[in-house]
Amino acid sequence: MLESKRRNEIRNKAGNIIKASDRYHFIHATYACQLMIKEIVSQHYKEECRKLSQKIREKTKNGNEISEELMEEYNHLMIMAKEGRAHIDIDYIETSSEEEARVIKINNAFVINLPKSLAQRVTNEDGTFNKSAVSKIRNLMAHELGHIVLHTDELLKIEGLQGSIGITETDKEEEAGFFANEILQMRDERNRVLHSEVFDDKT
Amino acid sequence: MERKKIQTLIELAITFEEADQIIEEYTGYKTDSEKIAYIRGMFDCRIIGRVGNDLHTDYVALLTSIINQKWR
Numbered sequence: 001m002l003e004s005k006r007r008n009e010i011r012n013k014a015g016n017i018i019k020a021s022d023r024y025h026f027i028h029a030t031y032a033c034q035l036m037i038k039e040i041v042s043q044h045y046k047e048e049c050r051k052l053s054q055k056i057r058e059k060t061k062n063g064n065e066i067s068e069e070l071m072e073e074y075n076h077l078m079i080m081a082k083e084g085r086a087h088i089d090i091d092y093i094e095t096s097s098e099e100e101a102r103v104i105k106i107n108n109a110f111v112i113n114l115p116k117s118l119a120q121r122v123t124n125e126d127g128t129f130n131k132s133a134v135s136k137i138r139n140l141m142a143h144e145l146g147h148i149v150l151h152t153d154e155l156l157k158i159e160g161l162q163g164s165i166g167i168t169e170t171d172k173e174e175e176a177g178f179f180a181n182e183i184l185q186m187r188d189e190r191n192r193v194l195h196s197e198v199f200d201d202k203t
Numbered sequence: 204m205e206r207k208k209i210q211t212l213i214e215l216a217i218t219f220e221e222a223d224q225i226i227e228e229y230t231g232y233k234t235d236s237e238k239i240a241y242i243r244g245m246f247d248c249r250i251i252g253r254v255g256n257d258l259h260t261d262y263v264a265l266l267t268s269i270i271n272q273k274w275r
Binding site for chain 1: 219246247248249250251252253254255257259260261263264265267268269271272275
């Protein structure tokens with residue numbers, strides 16, 4: 001049985017997380033993107049591992065040692081597989097306007113940079129949401145997620161991911177903008193269905 | 204100052220302002236475009252998507268991502 005003091009501590013921790021979560025929107029889609037990228041990368045490297053394993057078995061089936069060349073190939077594959085484990089992070093930075101956002105690829109991270117002033121405006125003083133700030137963050141997030149989903153193959157160095165080679169920067173922006181509109185509409189529709197079917201008390 | 208030392212000091216910086224001050228002090232670069240070129244040559248980082256065209260935001264986003272990578 002939890003003591004009253006411990007209940008309050010837990011309640012405060014939960015409250016802090018909820019307050020912090022108000023600054024982050026579209027997190028489900030962000031996490032889904034991250035999982036999707038990881039799945040694509042791991043599928044690619046599973047195939048590479050299978051091929052190398054087969055090669056090693058063939059070259060060593062008469063009791064031969066694994067050659068230096070094959071060990072180098074193995075080490076290289078392990079490094080590439082590890083580097084391919086990309087993840088998505090979100091940072092809030094000082095910007096000249098609330099219409100600025102960036103996605104930075106650094107090592108194995110995609111960092112979505114959003115305006116700090118927006119995060120600070122998400123909730124009003126009375127605790128209600130600032131609709132304009134929330135809408136802006138969602139739009140910026142959706143646009144930058146579009147770049148991550150659509151324009152990453154050149155950076156992950158894996159063929160077969162969504163192509164970005166040969167398309168202009170203008171086209172990339174148009175694609176990301178279209179992606180943002182589509183995903184925001186889908187999300188709103190899904191939330192409407194979720195609330196009406198799951199959360200509304202019809203009894 | 205040795206390039207490696209500058210790189211290390213930048214990576215150890217806690218805030219954007221601190222890292223920016225290190226770059227200005229040890230390289231003499233003052234403009235955003237000079238600083239962007241310098242850090243892109245030093246770190247494996249790129250802008251792959253953007254909303255807006257402000258060059259200073261490019262620099263802030265790149266340098267902030269560099270100094271925050273130690274927490275990822």
